[in-house]
Amino acid sequence: MTVYNPDAPPSDELIDAERRRHERKSAKSGRAAMAEYNRGTAARNSNAMMTREVEKWNTGRRAAQAAQPVGPRVDPHPPVPLLSEAGEIGQRVAELIRLDRLDGALTRSLARITDENREIEAEAAAYALRTRLSEAAAALIDATSRKEKAPEVLRALVDEHHDRERLVVPLEIDKGLRAAIESEVCQRAAGSVRGVLDEIDTAVLDEADAVLADAVQAHERLSLAGVGVDVTLDQAVDGDDDGVLSAVRLWRSAVARWSDVQSVRMWCAAAIDRGFEVRTTGVSVVRPPKVRGGQFLTEAEARKHNSPQAEARTQGSSCWQGSAPSWLAGRTEHEVLRWFVGLDAKQRPNPRGVADLDTNKGA
Template sequence: MSIMDTPPSDAAYAHEATRVRPNAEMSQPGRKEVAEHNKRVMAQAGDRLMASTTSVAPEPAPPVGSHPPVPDLTAQGDIGQAVIDLVRFDRIEAARTRCVSRVVEEERALVDEAHGDALDAQIDEHLTAAWSAATKKERVPALLDPVIRWDTHERVVEDRRLIGRRLRSAIDDRAVSDAQEAVTGALDDIHALVIEEGQGALTDAVQAHERLTLANLDVDADAGALVDRGDDGALSALRLWRAAVVRWERAQAVRQWVAAALDRGLTVSREGSVCVVPPPRMRSGEWLSEADRQRANAPQAEERTRGSYCWQGSAPSWLAGRSAHEVLRWFVGLDAGDRLSPRGVVSDEVSA
């Protein structure tokens, strides 16, 4: 039995009283004192239980005038890790790193070699002219100055480096192409994961809601209300509700990530990792064309995949942008026959 099932006994109360007031004279506690002590301990246990409930910190609100950021798969628990394991960007990133390292290695050697060969050719050319003049007892032309001037303005090294930059760009393009194929190839599996996680969250939310209703509580109850009600099962129900909220948040974050990947595509970051192209910066100004304004300021895929877009069927438009807690509270308030099914990632509308 847990501490929630067995309130402290009179002996436990007396022990605490002795610990807190060691010099106090021992006396048998009254019923009122025992009841107050039990209520205090129950409240503390409820607070510990609520604090230990699985949850995720809410994502910080985007700055004013900016689009919501791309969800981070690594922050989405088991379902996020499952998607990471499906697309395997790590393999693509590793192949890219090895190819880039090879370019750098060759570039360093070949550029130095090319520069040295070209410099030797210039020295030989000017030395031949100077030697010829010297043997004829003519004025010897400058040797050092033209070589230095050529070295300052020569294009051989720059041309070789340009090839290296083109190679790096081609490597990044190949990484993006393979990553895009990995996402589209895994869509059916990601779809199944999202549906399963979303349906599980809805099932748990309904179960928690029904159990709390039996205790004359609702999903907004806090630890104090649970203690006042004195129903131990309600604590577990509220914990189940909070876990369902987290599962729903994470399933929807995966949907938003996929929508953004399909809508804006993927890119290679400065750190060399494959990621979703970030949303454009919102723009304004007197000289901004309407086409550019629409392109930069129109709702992005992440925004268009939230709220009522979570459902297969019709849902109130006001759900768009609401928290997972609010969405699930609306869902459990429907009659069983009116409850909608969650939507996955296949056939989602990601275009405006």
């Protein structure tokens, strides 16, 4: 048994063991420090690389924005006016075009395709069943004639009947025929508009002339009473003048009818310019394109989607024959008629119809 003597000096073995432990600890500490240093260096390099990439991306984005700046904001195009909401003139034009007949023809044609589909499927299924029955009967008779074991024909027929896919008209034929019917209806709708454009023009001009005559009459009666066309209905009632009240009603009727006339002109312009499409509501004028924006908008896309549509091109000074001020664009019907009646009789322009909307007429 070894007795520990605290006064005795450490042995050489103990000194060597302590030295080796210290060396191992120092080596381990050095490796840890080196690893920590390497991790820090990698993190700094990664951050620097990320900073350079972000700056590079931002520089490219700023250059793209500078090269192709975002254009001014464009409001969405207004929807196509409906003839059904354009008063009596809209009803007269609808009766001339008779789109309701094309709607009916479209509905009946598509219904006929559906009925024929069912008939063809039923006939094909019946023919296939008769063929399988004949084949099964022949196989059974052949087997029994040779005194062989009869096959289970009935069970096989039942199983095959349930597993067999239903015979249908090829999808490309069904869809293609329906698309062709819709295309034909849309072409005929456009042809209907062009075919009666002169009659529509006459109806529109007659209504426009009548509206302007009523507006002038209302203006003159209100002027004689010492008020103008801007008088409100409350002011007319408070004035206790039946003549003024009647003139206000006449003026308001003229404003509403002028709006109907312009709705018909816009509808005709859109129909001639963009044509027709089939929607759930039937045959309708193709809707205006959706306005587009953004830094990557091309000039061609801007012209196609953001430029004024046919409806807008019929308004403003284009409502009149000859020259008219450009500031009329975007004005209300009340403001337009107020401008018109404020002119001298010889200076008042004639309204424009729809005959000149078809630029391909006679081509």
